[in-house]
Amino acid sequence: xxxxxxxxxxxxxxxxxxxxxxxxxxxxxxxxxxxxxxxxxxxxxxxxxxxxxxxxxxxxxxxxxxxxxxxxxxxxxxxxxxxxxxxxxxxxxxxxxxxxxxxxxxxxxxxxxxxxxxxxxxxxxxxxxxxxxxxxxxxxxxxxxxxxxxxxxxxxxxx
Amino acid sequence: xxxxxxxxxxxxxxxxxxxxxxxxxxxxxxxxxxxxxxxxxxxxxxxxxxxxxxxxxxxxxxxxxxxxxxxxxxxxxxxxxxxxxxxxxxxxxxxxxxxxxxxxxxxxxxxxxxxxxxxxxxxxxxxxxxxxxxxxxxxxxxxxxxxxxxxxxxxxxxxxxxxxxxxxxxxxxxxxxxxxxxxxxxxxxxxxxxxxxxxxxxxxxxxxxxxxxxxxxxxxxxxxxxxxxxxxxxxxxxxxxxxxxxxxxxxxxxxxxxxxxxxxxxxxxxxxxxxxxxxxxxxxxxxxxxxxxxxxxxxxxxxxxxxxxxxxxxxxxxxxxxxxxxxxxxxxxxxxxxxxxxxxxxxxxxxxxxxxxxxxxxxxxxxxxxxxxxxxxxxxxxxxxxxx
Numbered sequence: 001x002x003x004x005x006x007x008x009x010x011x012x013x014x015x016x017x018x019x020x021x022x023x024x025x026x027x028x029x030x031x032x033x034x035x036x037x038x039x040x041x042x043x044x045x046x047x048x049x050x051x052x053x054x055x056x057x058x059x060x061x062x063x064x065x066x067x068x069x070x071x072x073x074x075x076x077x078x079x080x081x082x083x084x085x086x087x088x089x090x091x092x093x094x095x096x097x098x099x100x101x102x103x104x105x106x107x108x109x110x111x112x113x114x115x116x117x118x119x120x121x122x123x124x125x126x127x128x129x130x131x132x133x134x135x136x137x138x139x140x141x142x143x144x145x146x147x148x149x150x151x152x153x154x155x156x157x158x159x
Numbered sequence: 160x161x162x163x164x165x166x167x168x169x170x171x172x173x174x175x176x177x178x179x180x181x182x183x184x185x186x187x188x189x190x191x192x193x194x195x196x197x198x199x200x201x202x203x204x205x206x207x208x209x210x211x212x213x214x215x216x217x218x219x220x221x222x223x224x225x226x227x228x229x230x231x232x233x234x235x236x237x238x239x240x241x242x243x244x245x246x247x248x249x250x251x252x253x254x255x256x257x258x259x260x261x262x263x264x265x266x267x268x269x270x271x272x273x274x275x276x277x278x279x280x281x282x283x284x285x286x287x288x289x290x291x292x293x294x295x296x297x298x299x300x301x302x303x304x305x306x307x308x309x310x311x312x313x314x315x316x317x318x319x320x321x322x323x324x325x326x327x328x329x330x331x332x333x334x335x336x337x338x339x340x341x342x343x344x345x346x347x348x349x350x351x352x353x354x355x356x357x358x359x360x361x362x363x364x365x366x367x368x369x370x371x372x373x374x375x376x377x378x379x380x381x382x383x384x385x386x387x388x389x390x391x392x393x394x395x396x397x398x399x400x401x402x403x404x405x406x407x408x409x410x411x412x413x414x415x416x417x418x419x420x421x422x423x424x425x426x427x428x429x430x431x432x433x434x435x436x437x438x439x440x441x442x443x444x445x446x447x448x449x450x451x452x453x454x455x456x457x458x459x460x461x462x463x464x465x466x467x468x469x470x471x472x473x474x475x476x477x478x479x480x481x482x483x484x485x486x487x488x489x490x491x492x493x494x495x496x497x498x499x500x501x502x503x504x505x506x507x508x509x510x511x512x513x514x515x516x517x518x519x520x521x522x523x524x525x526x527x528x529x530x531x532x533x534x535x536x537x538x539x540x541x542x543x544x545x546x547x
Contacts, residue, residue, distance in 0.1 A: 012289060015281035016221030021183025051186050055235035057193050057205060 023051035028147040036068035047105035068139035070105035077121045093153040097121045115154035161262040165386035165393035169505040170195025174343040174374035177277040188231035191375035209266035211240045212257040214249035215274035215497045247533020250500025251541025255399040268381045275375040276496025306536035308360045311450040313413040318465030326353040329367045329449035336488020338517030343372040343493040367449040369494035376498040392512040397430045401541040419458035419540045435460045440524040441510045442484045443503040445532035446491050486519040500531035511547045
C-alpha cells in the first residue's frame, strides 16, 4: 500500500454583473415607488411585467400599474432559514418556520413568489382553509427600497 | 442515407463591449432569433422551429444552465432545447449536432444559437484562467492568451516570422471589420498602429487580441424540401467534423495545429477537395489572436509551413484574392464568447448567399469553409464545408 493520496481543495470564486434588461429595470424602479408594474402583451396580462411574449416575440403594448395586492394560488412552509437567497445582502424579515406563496395579481397569466406572513404556519388546518378560499394578500413594503424584489418585505392577508 | 441540409437564415444582434450591453440575456436572445426569422421571412415563425441547439461555455454565464434562463427558444411551444458546451468551439459543435439531427430526419428546421456568453463576466480572465489544467499549469497563472503565445513564439523561431508579419494579418481583419456592421471593434487599425500598441503577452500586442464583446448570433438549418420552400439562396452543408486534443497544454507539440491538419485532411477527402487554395472561395477562421490565422492557413493546407505571411503580403487571402479569409474581421474584432464560433458559420454563409454588407462581398463565392477553435487552448477544432 502506498501512502494516502493528496487531497486538493478549491473553490470557484468569480464575479458577475450584467444589465437586468430594460423591462426588468423598469419593474424594479417601480418597486422603489411602491408600485407593482405589469404589462399587456398580445391581449395577455403579466404581473410582474415581461419583456416580450416568448411564443410570438410580440413586445408589450400597454403598461399596467397595481398596488401589488393579489391572491394566493399555492404555498409551502419553510422550516429553515434559506442560505444564499437571490439578494444575500437583503434582510429577510421572517424567522422560520415561514410561508412562501405563489401569488397572482389581477388575473395575470403569470404568478410570482413571495413570503407570506400573518398566518400561523404551525396551524396547517387554518392555513389550508384560508388559501383554499383564494386568500387575498397585500404587500408590506420595506422602509428603504433599493429596487429589488425584497423591497416588499413580505405579503400579509387582507382582512 | 443522410438528407441534404441547408443554412437558410442568419441572425445577429448589435455587437458592442460586453460591459456596455443594456439588454438582458433573454432580450438579446429574442432580438437574435427574431432577426433570423425575419431574415428568412416567408412566414417562418418560432412555432416552425423543431429544436434549438444552444451553444455556450457555462462558466462564463454566471447561472446554472443558461439555456433555461434564456426564455426565447420556443419554451411556450415545448420546443426541445439542447445545450452544447465545448468551450469556444461550442458553436461549431452545436452546428455539427444540429446538422446531424436534420440530416437524420429527426427534425426539419432547427436553430443553432450562439450565446452572448460574456455579458455577465466582470473580468473574463478570471474564468479563462480557471480553465487551465489545475495541478501544474494553472498555478503558473497561465490563461488562454499565454497558452496562445507559446504557439506564436515557437512559430516565430521556427520560420523567422516578424512582429510586422503578425501586424499585417491583424490589419487585414481590422480593415474589413471597420466596414462590417456586425463587428465590435471597427477602428480599422493600420500596421503602424498595431505595432505601436502595447505588448500584452509577447509576442501578442493589444490590437492583436480579441475584445470582450456582447452580441448573439444564430443560424437556421433546414432539410432540403423546407429549404427550397423557404429560400432562393440555400447554403448546403457538404460536411462537418470536429476533433479533440489533450486537456494538458504541455502535451502539445507547439508546432502549429497538427490536430486541425488531420481534421482538414479527412474532411477535404470526404468532399473531394484536393487543393483547398484553388477550390475554396471563402473561409472564416477563428483568430482570437491575430497570428493564429497563419497557423490555420498552414494546417488547412492553404500554404506550406512558414508561408502564411506570404499569402497576406500577396493579397491572396484578401478581398479580390484567390481565397479571401476573415473579411468579417473575425474573432479578432468581435469576440462575443461562444457566439463567435457560430458567427464563423454565419459569415461564411452570408458570403455564399451573396448578402454581405460593406463592400466586402466576394464575387461568385461558391464553396466556403468555417472553422471554430476552443476548449482549453485549441483542445477542440471544428470545420464545416459549405456550398452554394
